[in-house]
Amino acid sequence: MLLSEKRSLFRFLSIYLSSTFLLFLLATFIFYHFQKHHILDQQYTELNLEAKRISQSLGELSSKFTTPLVYPYKKPFDSAIYNVEKEYIFGSFHPKDIQWNKEYYQKDNRLFHLYPVYPYYLGTAYLLVSQKMNYAPINDLFKISLLFLAIAGTFFTLLGLFLGRLFIAPMKESLAKMNRFIEDTTHEFNTPISTILTNIELIETFYNCDGKKELKRIAIASKTLSRLYEDLTYLKLNHNYHRDIEALNLSVLITERIENFNTLIEAKELILFLEISENIVLEMDRNDAIRMVDNLLSNAIKYNNKRGQLKVKLDSKKLLIFNTGMGIKKDEIKEIQRRFKRANQSEGGFGIGLDIVGQVVERYHFKLKIESIYTNYTEVTVIWKK
Amino acid sequence: MEKIVIFIVLVSTVLSAEITERALQKNCIACHVEQKIPSSLIYRRYLRRYSTHKAIKKSLFTYLNNPIQENSIMPKQFFLKFPQKEKSDLNETILKESIDAYLDYFDIKKELILP
Numbered sequence A: 001m002l003l004s005e006k007r008s009l010f011r012f013l014s015i016y017l018s019s020t021f022l023l024f025l026l027a028t029f030i031f032y033h034f035q036k037h038h039i040l041d042q043q044y045t046e047l048n049l050e051a052k053r054i055s056q057s058l059g060e061l062s063s064k065f066t067t068p069l070v071y072p073y074k075k076p077f078d079s080a081i082y083n084v085e086k087e088y089i090f091g092s093f094h095p096k097d098i099q100w101n102k103e104y105y106q107k108d109n110r111l112f113h114l115y116p117v118y119p120y121y122l123g124t125a126y127l128l129v130s131q132k133m134n135y136a137p138i139n140d141l142f143k144i145s146l147l148f149l150a151i152a153g154t155f156f157t158l159l160g161l162f163l164g165r166l167f168i169a170p171m172k173e174s175l176a177k178m179n180r181f182i183e184d185t186t187h188e189f190n191t192p193i194s195t196i197l198t199n200i201e202l203i204e205t206f207y208n209c210d211g212k213k214e215l216k217r218i219a220i221a222s223k224t225l226s227r228l229y230e231d232l233t234y235l236k237l238n239h240n241y242h243r244d245i246e247a248l249n250l251s252v253l254i255t256e257r258i259e260n261f262n263t264l265i266e267a268k269e270l271i272l273f274l275e276i277s278e279n280i281v282l283e284m285d286r287n288d289a290i291r292m293v294d295n296l297l298s299n300a301i302k303y304n305n306k307r308g309q310l311k312v313k314l315d316s317k318k319l320l321i322f323n324t325g326m327g328i329k330k331d332e333i334k335e336i337q338r339r340f341k342r343a344n345q346s347e348g349g350f351g352i353g354l355d356i357v358g359q360v361v362e363r364y365h366f367k368l369k370i371e372s373i374y375t376n377y378t379e380v381t382v383i384w385k386k
Numbered sequence B: 001m002e003k004i005v006i007f008i009v010l011v012s013t014v015l016s017a018e019i020t021e022r023a024l025q026k027n028c029i030a031c032h033v034e035q036k037i038p039s040s041l042i043y044r045r046y047l048r049r050y051s052t053h054k055a056i057k058k059s060l061f062t063y064l065n066n067p068i069q070e071n072s073i074m075p076k077q078f079f080l081k082f083p084q085k086e087k088s089d090l091n092e093t094i095l096k097e098s099i100d101a102y103l104d105y106f107d108i109k110k111e112l113i114l115p
Helices: A003-062 A134-207 A212-237 A249-262 A263-269 A285-303 A354-361 B001-036 B039-050 B051-067 B076-081 B091-106
Strands: A077-080 A086-090 A102-105 A110-115 A126-131 A245-249 A271-276 A280-284 A307-312 A318-324 A366-372 A377-383
Touching: A003 A102, A003 A110, A003 A134, A003 A354, A102 A280, A102 A307, A126 A134, A126 A249, A134 A212, A212 A285, A212 A318, A212 A354, A249 A263, A249 A285, A249 A307, A249 A366, A263 A285, A280 A285, A280 B076, A285 A307, A285 A354, A354 A366, A354 A377, B001 B039, B001 B091, B039 B051, B039 B091, B051 B091
Parallel strands: A271 A307
Antiparallel strands: A077 A086, A077 A126, A102 A110, A110 A126, A245 A280, A307 A318, A318 A377, A366 A377
16 A cells, blocks of 8 residues: 555544544443433432331330430441521431432442421431442443444544545555556557667767767766656655665765766756765665665755755765755745656656655654755755754 | 639539529429429420420420410420419519429430430
């Protein structure tokens, strides 16, 4: 799966799953909330029944004149009786801070029920009944809610993946078509380009030809085509390509690559500034390094002014390539790193250069920094050491 | 010295309680027993109506100062069975102390126990 496909699938799944999850979370919360109240109501009903039983027993005790009077206490309920002025009379417990204005309330893991009694049997105007809150059914409910969320989450994630794949299928197909087209085109490019370049070299070596200038132009155009071919092949094979990581002398490689671009540099009459420190060695694949350097140099030349400046600086921490020229608008700097995106349509190319640079930078955990002032200059830095 | 003070306080409390109880026996219970008037029943009835000793005391005081049927919460049949009480000749302070002692004697809190 390509990066763009992964990104689309990820975005779709994020939106789909987050909205579904939120909806289910809300529904589960409401369900849990109502069920919890239902469970508490059941426990309050038990308290109410116990209060009625005690009230009835108090009535019976009120008519009994043989002492002692046995208070109708029954486990697991605790109860206490109060007179009309809310003074404690008797009970199996003596709670503090009674909430006299509430018929039912919950405090310190206990449920309380305040039950008014009339007539005032044994002086009782209020009966307070309490029991420890039974958390077991609430905990069970919580577990069931979590289980439901987990099952629903798994089901909708799988459904999301299935729908996501359906969703990106047309895009995948389009990309596959485009890749097939590029593959076919590049394959057809290879032989004629090689033939042209070999023959130009032969003409330059063995024949004293008058049209040197024209031959140079043909050579430049052919080399541009050759690099394009290499870029496209690199992109196509990037996922399956076996990398040979070696201690690569970047100083030598960059000097070689600049040499390779000499024809283009001369054609544009660029002023070249080189600050290349010797023996800068990086652990990387040679082809990756070539693609990265070539694309940076190619852009710096392509988008430069005629007789503009091209500066290449290499030290132990970074590679910096500076060019005068049209520059890039501030809001387009991020955009141009995407494949098929070009800052300026006036120059040729497929817009894959910075995408390749970005891929190499990402693979080796480098950092890419682009600074530009529109219509003035562009400075691209690849940093590998902090 | 402390022990002596505690002893004196304890003795005076016991004596005072005994004096009050004797007065209650003399002023109220003795007559109630003689006439077989159910004091406990009266207490329970007043308790059922008023809930607090404070309210019962007020009502009993009104009745004992002016013992007519209208000032009592007892039913008519009660007065048919038991003779109407005559006006008490006790002064207000002794009467109130006697009511307190009566309420304390029959106090429901003393009768209730846990199983």
